[in-house]
Amino acid sequence: MNSRVFYRRLSFVKRATRSLQLIALALGMLLLFAGCAGPFGSVPAPLSGHIGVDGSTALQPLVSKAATLFQQTYPQVHIDVKGGGSLTGLKDVTTRKVDIGDSDIYADPATYPDPNLTDHLVCVIPFTMIASSDVPITNLTQAELVDIFTTGKYTNWDQLHGPNLRIVPIVRPSTSGTRATFRKYVLGGRDELSNLVTIDSSQNVVKTVAQTPGAIGYLAASVLDPQVHALSIDGYTDTLPNIEAGHYSFWSYEHMYTLTDNGLLDAFLNFMLTSQVQQQAFALHYIPTSDLKFPQLSSNTPAAALSAPYALVERQRYRS
């Protein structure tokens, strides 16, 4: 009887061992699968490194703010944001001096033929005409602006029903994207007068205009300051509805051009488009790209229906 009990116990142990082996085999297979899955499921290494940014002073406040936020999230990352102007940014990014070149203007494929130069539109920046506080005028037409900046027809504010005060146009250097935009969309491609006061950054434009009696200048809405007052163009201010409707054309997309592609840059550029940064952009008087409605193209009614600034100016000119 005892021997039989022992045998049964033995057989039980044997059975248990066999089922354990089976379970171990199954677990081993699962682990094998998990091991295969491992490389795909690996978490990316924490971001670290350095990003150099320069270019548009109009975009600089937003990029600086975004860089601060980004470095708070990723302390290993250091982002160096500088100004210098849109063309400087384009030039530096194509010569690989910086990783990201901020620009208010498009990179001309003829000037920057590198096919790897990639455009990242981060927001829309409205530009606005400003005047010193002693100039009571709040609206100028596009033709009046052409005459002030290009032809030199108006030199005193009393010619424009203002006080007897010399008009001091303040302009930006040739590296400025704001200036290029101003020329393209306000002056109709014309050159500015060559003897005008040139200020190297948008921030300095505010100070200079505020301190100079009778000064008129242009800058990005992001750096607009209460020391100066904004002028509407053709009766339209730089509001989103006016831009969408096509009444106000002195605005530009803000570009961040890159030449190379890596995870850190992607992360930062994607971060620029997050709602966090876009809300900051809205607070800084930029227009988030998501807010801007789509312009509808029509092949039947081309330029005539639109407020083509150059055509308007030319027509007025030839009429006069």
Place this chain on the structure above:
Amino acid sequence: MSLSQPNTFSPGNVGKSAQNWHPQPSRSLRPAAQPLYRQNVFLNLPIAGRLTLGFVIAALIAALASGVVGIQRAQSLSRQTDFYHSLLQYNTSLTTGRGFLELMDSKLHQTLEDASAPNPSHETLTADIAALNNLATLYTQTLNNYAQNDLLDQHTDQLALLNEGGDGNLAPQQRTLTSSTQRTWQFYQSAQQEILNALSGATISSDALKSAQLVLQQQGEPTNADALSALHSLIQLNDRLASAVDNATNVEVHNQLLTTLLATACAFLAIALVGWFISETLVRRLRHLHRVTRAVEEGRINERVLVSGRDEIAEVSSAVNAMVDTIVGLLEETRQQRDALAGAAEHLFSDMRIVNAGDLRVSAPVGNDPIGVLANAFNFTVGRFRRFILRTQTTVEQLDVISHQGLERSQSFISLVRSQLRDTGAPHSSSAFATAPARTAPNTGPLRSGLSKATISSPASEHKLALVQQLQQTQDTLLQATRDDLSKRLTVTRETVEKATVSIGRLSELISTRSGTMTEKMVQAQLQELVALEQLLNRLTWEVRQTQFNSATNFTRLDTAFTNLARSVADRPEPAAPESSAPWPSVADTQYQEFVRQAGSFAVEVHTLSKRLTVIIQEMRGSITPFRLEGLASMGEPVKTTANLPPAEFSQAASGKLISNW
């Protein structure tokens, strides 16, 4: 213990097994069928069908798992392929659009060149303008088509794919880039339109030409560059989309791997579950069956298999139940038989005790079982014994009667002699003779006293003295025969009978305790007892025979003595007469003749008495003769001949032999 040595019977084992086999009163013989499982429809299927079903389910699960994985993979591949196809389409259309833009730029310059020729061909100009308008319309259509149909927002599956790869922000970028392209196109188109308007007149003034050239230079070329740049960015987006799709593919591959893993695990578990379920429907009941059979094996015969379902195992379980029922019935029957046997043995034993107490009138009930056979043998033995005792008793009574007769004869003889003596005148010796036997008579019994009186009755003559001596001798012989030897023999016989009774008692006790389990050993033990009993009976027979022999010898001697006495009495009447007449010459001749006649008749009486004794002894010998013959032949034989026989046959054979022996 019982498994290794099944044939050993220790009292403890016997008691334990007997206890185990007793039905336990707390449980009914057949427990109520409790459902071992909840009613399981699978248990109604045959095992083969159940296994087939299990395999089919397992195969279905495996097929389902692999199907899910495969469908997921196919869907993923299809989405990727669609996306890449769309990307190719976008790229082609946008590249075509860039071709339009570049063509427009060169065509615009060519138009201005044609217009600034000395004599511009109106027809050429019209064709140029028409071509430019056509190109503008085509480019507008391309952009509109892209904006309306090719945006990611309109393709939710593509958007979903991008979101999987974490590149969902490409959709707003695409939207922004598209609007940027459209805006730059608007500006370039307006500039182009301005130039064309300036050139569209019938005659082209130099001012208009100048203006057109100015516009082209100041406005057309920069906006064209912007438009190209914006379009270039839009085209570049396709690259990023492609890499995003690649990312999404990686993520999807990973997801598919996870899904495969999950599906494998699920399928494994599900199949294992199915297998466990199927095996449980088999193994659990088989274990239960095994448990029950082991319980029955260990003696708990009340255990029954709970039959559930209608499959093969249920059939086997039912069969096992029926088998155990049958076995239990057989056991019950055996137990009843054993009880009956034990009762019979008990009855036999009580009978033996009665015999032991001395009552030989019992007759044990006789049946078909071994106890009945024993009882039969017992009855036979007791009958024989009773008859023997009766014969002996009769013999003793006859002897007593004879002795009484002898006493009476001798008394009358003595009184005759005494009267004769009184007549002759010797009173002193008569009184002395009369008082002396009177003192000894109470101790020696009537025979001796009679004889002593008879023997001492001759006072003087030598003949009479010799006769007296002879009579004294005869008396002594008779005394010895009756008192010493016979009593001793009878004592021995009684002891032997007591031993036989004790042996029978043991035998009956053995039968009463073991009668339920009539196995070979028990029967052997019984047989040994029986053999011992037989030996005792043989000895008893021998003793009785010896007694007979001795009594016969004694009686023969007595007979001889009486014959001698008679002869001496008969042979010497002549010397006796003168001798008797000599001391008592005064005695009358009639008296003497009377004495002689009396003595002669006494001698004749004694002679006939001894003859009758001889007849009686012959009769006794005749009645005892069968004992002697068969008793010697049966000594020790049964043990040798029946040792190797199985119990049943053995008991039959032994009983038959015993009967034939007795």
